[in-house]
Amino acid sequence: MQSAEFWVAVAFFIFWGIMFYYGVPGKVLNQLDSRGKRIADELAEAKRLREDAEKLLREFESKRAAAEREAADIVSAAKDEAERLAREAQEKMADFVKRRTATAEAKIAQAEAQASAEVRAAAVDAAVKASERVLREEITGSTAASLVSQGLNDVRTKLQ
Template identity: 40%
Template sequence: MDNTFWATVGLILFFVVVFYVKAHVRVGKSLDDRAARIRKEIEEARELKEEAKQQLAEYQRRRREAEQEAKDIVAAARREADLMLKEARRRNEEYVERRTAMAEQKIAQAESDAVAEVRATAVNLAVAASAQIIADRNSGGSSGQFIDQSISEVKKRLN
C-alpha cells in the first residue's frame, strides 16, 4: 500500500463520483448549449451582415438618386438662366428699337418743323417783298386797299 495504490483508489473514487453525479452529462450539455449559442450568434451575425449589405445598397441607390437629382436641378437652373438671358436680350432689343423709333420720329418731327418754319419765313419774306414791289409800283391813293387785299390773299394761299 504505497502511494500509487492510494492514487489509484482516489482516481477510481473520482470517476465513481463523476458518474454518480453525472458530470459528464452536464459537461456535454454545457458544451452543446455553448455550441448552440455560438451557432445562434453566427446566424445573427449573418443576418446583420445581410442587413448591412441591404442598407449599403439602399444608401448607394439614394446617393445615385441624389446625384441625379442634383444634376437635374443644375440642368434646370441652366435652362432657366438661358431663358432669362434670352428674355433680357429680347427686351433690350425691343427697348433699343423703341428708342430708335422715338428718336427717328423726333428727328422727322424736327425736320418737318424746320421745313414749315423755312416755308413760313420764305412766305413772310415773299409777302413783304411783293408788298414792297406793289407799293412801289402803285403809289396812288386807291390802290392801297387793293394792295392790302392782295397781300392777305397771298398769305392765305402760301400758308
Template identity: 35%
Template sequence: MNKFLTPAFALLATPALAAEGPFFDLKNTDFIVLCGFLVFMGILFYFNVPSMLMGMLDKRAADIKSELDEAKALREEAQTLLATYERKQKEVQAQADRIVEKAKADAEAAAEQAKVDLKDSIARRLVAAEDQIASANAAAVKDVRDSAIEVAIGAARDVVAKQSTAASLNKSIDDGIDEVAAKLH
C-alpha cells in the same frame, strides 16, 4: 475511453507518489489531499455536474450561434439596404445631372432670347429715334418756313406800304371784298 485515461494519468503523475514513507497513511498529507480530491470528484459526478456544465456550454454555444446567425442576417439586410441606397443615390445623381443640363439649356435659350429681345429693343429705339429726328426736322423746317413767311409778309408789308398810296390801298381792299363775296356766294 479517452475520457477515463486522462484523469487516471493525471492521478498517477502527482507528487504524492514521490513522497517518502508509506503512502496510505493518514499522516501523509498527500494521501489526504488525494482522498479529498477523489471524494470531491465523486460528488461532482454523483450530482452530474459535468453534464450540467456541458449542457450550459452547449446552451451558450447555441446562443452564440443564434446571435451569429442574427448578426449575419442583419449584415445581409444592411448590405441589401446599402445596395438600395447606393442605387437610389445613383438615380438621384442622374436626376440631378439631368436637372443641371436642363438648367444649362434653359439658361442658354434665355440668353439667346435676351439677345433677340435686345436686338428688337435696339431696333425699336432706333426707329423711335429716327421718328423723333424726322419730327424735330419737320418742326424745324416748319419753324424756319413760318419765320420766313413772317419775314416775307413783313417785308411785303413794308414794300407795299412804301409803294402804295391811299387810293391804291382802298382799291385793293375793295377787290379783296369782291373776291371773298364771289367765293362765298
C-alpha cells in the same frame, strides 16, 4: 497497494465516480451545448444583421445615385433656363434699342419737318413783307391798299 500510482488511480476513479453521480459531465456537456447553441444563434443573428446592412447599403447607394442624377438634371435645367433668360434679355434689349432708335429717328424727322415748316413760314413772311413793300411803293390809293391787303391774305393762306 503501497504504490502511489495505485492510490492516484483509485482517487481518479473515485473523483470520476462522484462526478458521474452528481451528473457533472452531463451538466458540462449541456452547458457546452447551450453555449454552442448560443454562439450559433449569435452567428446567425450577426449574419442576418450583416445581410440587412448590405441591403440598406445597396438601397442607400441607389438612392444616392438617384439623388445625383436628379441634382444633375436640376443643374442642367437651371443652366438651360439661365441660357433662355439670357437670350430673352438679349432679345428684349435689342428690341428696346430698336424701338428707341425708331423713336429717336421719328423725333429727328419731326424736328426736321418742324424746322422746315418754320423756315418755310419765315420765308413766306419775308416774301409777304417784301411783296407788301414793293406793292405799296408802286400802287397808291385806296384801291391799292385793299388789293394789297386781300392779296397778302391770299398769299399767306396758300403758302401755309
